[in-house]
Amino acid sequence: MTRIGSYFAMRKISLGADANGIQRMLLNNKFVFQYGPLDQGWWPDGLYTPPTYEAMSFDIDKLKEMGFNMIRKHIKVEPARYYAYCDKTGMLLWQDMPSGDLGNHWENRPGVLDGATDQQRTPESEGYYRKEWNAIMNSLYNYPCIVVWTPFNEAWGQFKTVEITEWTMKKDPSRLVNSASGGNFYDTGNIVDLHNYPHPAMPRPEIFGKTKAVVLGEFGGLGWPVDGHTWQANKNWGYQNFKNGDDLFKRYSTFTDRLQELIKVGLSAAVYTQTTDVEGEVNGFMTYDRKVIKMPVELLQKANSKLYDPALVK
Numbered sequence: 261m262t263r264i265g266s267y268f269a270m271r272k273i274s275l276g277a278d279a280n281g282i283q284r285m286l287l288n289n290k291f292v293f294q295y296g297p298l299d300q301g302w303w304p305d306g307l308y309t310p311p312t313y314e315a316m317s318f319d320i321d322k323l324k325e326m327g328f329n330m331i332r333k334h335i336k337v338e339p340a341r342y343y344a345y346c347d348k349t350g351m352l353l354w355q356d357m358p359s360g361d362l363g364n365h366w367e368n369r370p371g372v373l374d375g376a377t378d379q380q381r382t383p384e385s386e387g388y389y390r391k392e393w394n395a396i397m398n399s400l401y402n403y404p405c406i407v408v409w410t411p412f413n414e415a416w417g418q419f420k421t422v423e424i425t426e427w428t429m430k431k432d433p434s435r436l437v438n439s440a441s442g443g444n445f446y447d448t449g450n451i452v453d454l455h456n457y458p459h460p461a462m463p464r465p466e467i468f469g470k471t472k473a474v475v476l477g478e479f480g481g482l483g484w485p486v487d488g489h490t491w492q493a494n495k496n497w498g499y500q501n502f503k504n505g506d507d508l509f510k511r512y513s514t515f516t517d518r519l520q521e522l523i524k525v526g527l528s529a530a531v532y533t534q535t536t537d538v539e540g541e542v543n544g545f546m547t548y549d550r551k552v553i554k555m556p557v558e559l560l561q562k563a564n565s566k567l568y569d570p571a572l573v574k
Contacts, residue, residue, distance in 0.1 A: 269347055273407040273436055275450055275473055278526075279574040282469035285436065285451075285528040287352075287407075293567050294352055294407075294529035295519075296330030297323060297545065298478055301338055302538045304491065304548050308336055317345050318550065319535060324349060325557050326545065327564030332441075332477070332531045335359055335413065337396055346405035354408040354438065354531075355400060357393050359416035361385050366415035367444055370452050370463045376444035379419040386419065393424075397431060412440040414455065421446045441477040453477035457533070458499040460518045465526030473528040480515060480532040481543040484508050484554050489547035491539045498543035499533075509555040509563075516563045523572045 276286045284291045299319070303310055310316040316339070323331065330352040337358070346353050367376035381389070393411065400406055409428050412418040418440050425439035425448040439448050442455030452468040454461060455478040465474050483498015484505065490496055502508040519530055536544035545560070546553050 267344075267348065269404040271404050271407075273434075275436070280526075282465045282526040283471065283473050283528075284526075284573065285473045285475075291528075291570070291573050292329070293523055293527075293572075294330040294475075295532075295564060295567050296328040296332060296352070297532050298334050298534040299331045300334050300534065300538050301336050302536070302548070310339070310342075313341055315550070316342055319546075320345055320349060320351055322546065322553070322557070323535065324351060325561065327561035329568070330354065330407075330529065330531075331535075332356070332410075334534075337400070340399075343400060343403040343405055347403055351405055352407050353403075353405045354410060355396070355406050356410045356413055356441070357389075357396065359413050360389075361417035361419075364415050364418060364444075368414070368442055368455055370445040370454060370468065372445075376415070378421060378444070379415075379417050381417065381419045385417075389417070389419075393428070394431070397428070401432065406435060408436045408438050408451070410438045410441050412443050414441065414443045416443075418443050422448045425449045436473070438475070438477070451475055451528075455479070457481050458515075460515055460522060460530065462522050462527050469526045474526050475528055476519075476522070476530040478531050478533050480512075481534070482508055482511055483542040485542040486547050486552050486554065489537075489549055489552050490542060491537070491548050496540055496542040498541070501542075505554050505556070509559055512555065512560075513563050516567060519567055520569075520572060523567065 272288050274286045275283045332354040335358045364379035365375040365377045367374045411424050429437045436450040438451040441453045452463050452472045453475050454463050460479050481499035483501040485496040536546045537548040
């Protein structure tokens with residue numbers, strides 16, 4: 261006899277104004293600060309292919325132990341079992357559309373009129389984007405862990421931003437849409453997203469927060485090349501480099517202290533770069549081989565958990 265099992269979950273993700281009229285990201289009608297790492301899902305022996313289910317779930321489990329409640333799945337789509345495991349462990353997830361087709365100009369300061377441009381994609385490139393983004397949303401629609409769709413990252417191939425964002429919102433009104441994480445800003449979607457390295461910052465909530473949730477889509481990137489656990493012998497980098505875990509954590513803890521202040525005035529979410537080292541990028545919480553966790557898990561959990569204090573927001 262063959263038995264087939266499944267599971268069922270309910271959750272609501274939406275926007276709602278706080279006491280100061282600033283839009284907040286709500287989970288089941290309550291504000292929950294969403295905090296997690298940028299996660300590229302790379303592996304030294306398989307690149308984008310995880311070696312085993314146990315290895316894949318190890319990353320998620322460790323991030324939960326560190327006190328994170330969200331993952332931004334960056335520039336890739338994982339196997340179905342990854343999303344199912346996030347569902348079952350209660351990990352929220354932001355899903356990026358993989359980027360491509362470079363060539364346009366990037367202005368990462370929201371609301372600044374300067375050199376930003378949409379990419380002029382070929383009909384073939386645009387057609388593949390639309391086909392693949394539609395397929396990704398169709399295949400992942402039933403995983404309730406996904407709470408945010410991100411059509412573009414920074415300005416990588418960003419094109420017809422308003423049209424693509426509004427199409428995404430119409431296709432799936434049950435989730436929030438972050439039109440261009442850290443990218444060229446257009447007044448569309450549910451979120452305004454700044455990338456700022458290394459220290460935390462945010463778009464001004466009194467300007468942007470009346471109609472959109474304000475988030476810090478990337479920050480951090482603190483690096484430590486651990487001897488014996490790097491992909492290459494030299495030219496390893498982070499946005500700021502350290503020589504030991506103690507100094508690394510001291511700097512990291514100043515970031516979570518600052519995030520508390522930003523949450524009070526309107527920040528709804530933040531994404532730290534990143535889960536693991538990736539080849540020459542040594543700014544992970546873990547080394548590329550997952551053999552070393554660079555900062556004590558219990559200290560990370562304590563520093564991160566204070567960001568979920570409901571008293572921070574009225």
